[in-house]
Amino acid sequence: MVDPTVNPCARSSEPKSLRYSQYDWGDCIYGSKAQLQALGIGVGVTFPGEPGGAKRKMSTTDQRGFPVEVCAEREGGFCASVRFPAWPSNPSFKSDKTEVYPGVLKHEEPWNDLYTGSAENLVAAGLVMPGQFPGLPGMRKLCVSIYADGRVVDLPTTSPSMEWRAEGAKRVYRAGKKFQVAVHISDAEYSRREAKRQIEEFEWRRLVRSLPRPARLDQLSAPVRVEAPRQRGHLRLVWSAV
Secondary structure (H helix, E strand, C coil): CCCCCCCCCCCCCCCCCCEEEEECEEEEEEEEEEHHHHHHHHHHCCCCCCCCCCCCEEECCCCCCHHHHHHHHHHHHHEEEEECCCCCCCCHHCCEEEEECCCCEECCCEEEEEHHHHHHHHCCCCCCCCCCCCCCCCCCCCCCEECCCCCCCCCCCCCCCCCHCCCCCCEEECCEEEEEEEECHHHHHHHHHHHHHHHHHHHHHHHHCCCCCCCHHCCCCCCCCCCCCCCCCCCCCCCCCC
């Protein structure tokens, strides 16, 4: 297995040879369109960036029918992420949401409790005061920062201030037609969540590494070929006199 912290789709120049990496969540293959199609990925379909194709990424399947996401790399080539059907999901990427108030969903993140809902529902839940939403008069356009003591401060999202990282500090964002409120949790709660996450991820990795892994596409007995078959010469027998 390769290092799971390495970005599997790191940009580089047009590949001269296929790069095939295996991760706990599935396979990541980097190569040209012809190289990926030779493995049975996206055969007969338009790739991202091509006329009539998606701009950045597309969903397709490989020759086994496994789901694949193909991303176009800025400097050439493509990155294909192959996820195995019915494979256990990494608990670190869970996006469970719970309705904690009518119309308000809560999701626990590492450093925040994230609440999503309409402005009216978020106000009714006591999470935000009226007039504290992005775009309203006197508020920033995209994000409103609120300190734990209730003060609304004019800070950019990259502010180094430590007060907005204190327990109870909030940030209000636009989320389409709704809004999201990120409420910062305490250091103790963060430590508890992080310890729980590490245990769950350790158990997940031990589980998936004990399962029979599907064969690599480049090791299948009958790989897909997209190029035209070459003409074979006729066999000629030459007899010689003894």
